[in-house]
Amino acid sequence: MIKIPFCDLAKLNRPMMAEIEQALLRVARSGRYIGGTEVSAFEEKLCDLTGARHAVGVGNGLDALKLVLRGLVALGRLNRGDGVIVAANTYIASMLAIEDAGLVPIPVDPDRRTMLLDGAGVSGCHVKTAKAVMPVHLYGRAAWDAGLVRAIEERGLLVIEDNAQALGARTDIAGLNGRHRMTGALGDAGALSFYPTKNVGALGDAGAVLTDDTELASAVRSLSNYGSDRRYHNVYSGGCNSRLDPMQAAVLGVKLGYVDAVSRRRRDVAVAYYRMIENDLIEKPDMPEYAESHVWHQYVIKVPCLEARDAFRKYMHERGIETDVHYAVPPHRQPCYEKRQWGDFPVTCEIADRVVSLPVACVSSDEAEYVAETVNRWRM
Numbered sequence: 001m002i003k004i005p006f007c008d009l010a011k012l013n014r015p016m017m018a019e020i021e022q023a024l025l026r027v028a029r030s031g032r033y034i035g036g037t038e039v040s041a042f043e044e045k046l047c048d049l050t051g052a053r054h055a056v057g058v059g060n061g062l063d064a065l066k067l068v069l070r071g072l073v074a075l076g077r078l079n080r081g082d083g084v085i086v087a088a089n090t091y092i093a094s095m096l097a098i099e100d101a102g103l104v105p106i107p108v109d110p111d112r113r114t115m116l117l118d119g120a121g122v123s124g125c126h127v128k129t130a131k132a133v134m135p136v137h138l139y140g141r142a143a144w145d146a147g148l149v150r151a152i153e154e155r156g157l158l159v160i161e162d163n164a165q166a167l168g169a170r171t172d173i174a175g176l177n178g179r180h181r182m183t184g185a186l187g188d189a190g191a192l193s194f195y196p197t198k199n200v201g202a203l204g205d206a207g208a209v210l211t212d213d214t215e216l217a218s219a220v221r222s223l224s225n226y227g228s229d230r231r232y233h234n235v236y237s238g239g240c241n242s243r244l245d246p247m248q249a250a251v252l253g254v255k256l257g258y259v260d261a262v263s264r265r266r267r268d269v270a271v272a273y274y275r276m277i278e279n280d281l282i283e284k285p286d287m288p289e290y291a292e293s294h295v296w297h298q299y300v301i302k303v304p305c306l307e308a309r310d311a312f313r314k315y316m317h318e319r320g321i322e323t324d325v326h327y328a329v330p331p332h333r334q335p336c337y338e339k340r341q342w343g344d345f346p347v348t349c350e351i352a353d354r355v356v357s358l359p360v361a362c363v364s365s366d367e368a369e370y371v372a373e374t375v376n377r378w379r380m
């Protein structure tokens with residue numbers, strides 16, 4: 001019986017395992033277990049890849065978002081109570097980080113087709129307190145086009161990218177400074193997650209902040225280390241301990257070398273699905289015109305409705321194919337946000353009821369063909 005797991009991390013890491021093991025041994029034998037050259041070397045590699053002037057390794061992706069926003073508040077670029085426009089269908093981390101910094105999430109419905117925040121979403125949002133926007137490159141696709149850039153510039157919004165899912169994606173439209181083309185380096189700052197299942201995954205938790213802004217980079221570095229700018233000298237009261245572990249930095253240094261290969265592999269699977277899946281009940285994601293703007297962290301199809309989704313997933317499971325849902329309950333419907341009056345978001349709710357993620361991370365071409373054929377044979 002064919003078995004296609006949704007994501008097999010051991011299999012995914014196997015081709016790089018010898019290098020990863022060497023890197024881990026190197027750190028274990030070094031005697032340096034916090035900070036040091038492993039971390040700074042990885043930060044430099046991130047700058048080389050993305051073009052960002054500064055990269056600051058931190059403990060995880062959520063902390064990367066929190067520290068950027070806390071940093072912007074500490075520097076007076078944002079004030080507590082300011083609004084941050086964000087797609088309502090994002091992962092909850094985006095909302096948690098915004099509220100953590102004393103800022104106010106302003107969720108807006110995404111575009112139905114791309115499932116991403118767009119220019120219409122930003123210009124259609126009339127909340128006066130909005131001072132920033134958080135494009136979330138959800139599923140690995142860059143939330144960045146001419147319309148969005150225009151809407152951002154018209155309102156003079158600060159841009160904090162949640163790039164937890166799209167490291168390695170490039171855009172055809174340049175970032176705000178006119179130079180960068182890689183997600184995470186398009187706006188004022190970007191947050192990365194190296195959670196093990198992300199396109200570049202650590203062997204545990206890890207994250208990073210990207211920015212061209214030297215002051216912000218120093219603020220984030222201090223805030224991630226007890227708010228201190230040098231030993232026993234604390235300049236921020238909002239500090240925490242969220243440093244990038246050198247073990248993870250060493251592993252990530254290896255894995256970053258494979259980021260383009262990983263994106264290419266995922267894109268091949270996505271193209272295969274796009275070509276082969278033909279079923280009137282299934283809505284496929286479209287292919288962006290600029291192929292490199294999507295690194296396919298998830299391949300997300302839509303079934304007709306919530307009831308159909310359970311049936312579809314059971315049908316796939318019975319044929320050896322594991323699927324997942326990203327995400328079944330949007331943030332505004334989570335119990336923790338019950339009392340917020342953010343509004344209702346029909347597009348987001350429809351997406352939440354209909355999306356199913358097919359395996360894409362470690363699928364061979366034969367397996368992709370089997371997945372597509374199985375999808376094609378599904379009837380309600």
Ligand SMILES: *Cc1c(COP(=O)(O)O)cnc(C)c1O
Binds near residue numbers: 205207
């Ligand atoms: C994974 C993820 C995060 C958080 O990253 P962690 O490293 O798990 O803390 C934030 N935002 C989005 C969109 C994510 O997918």
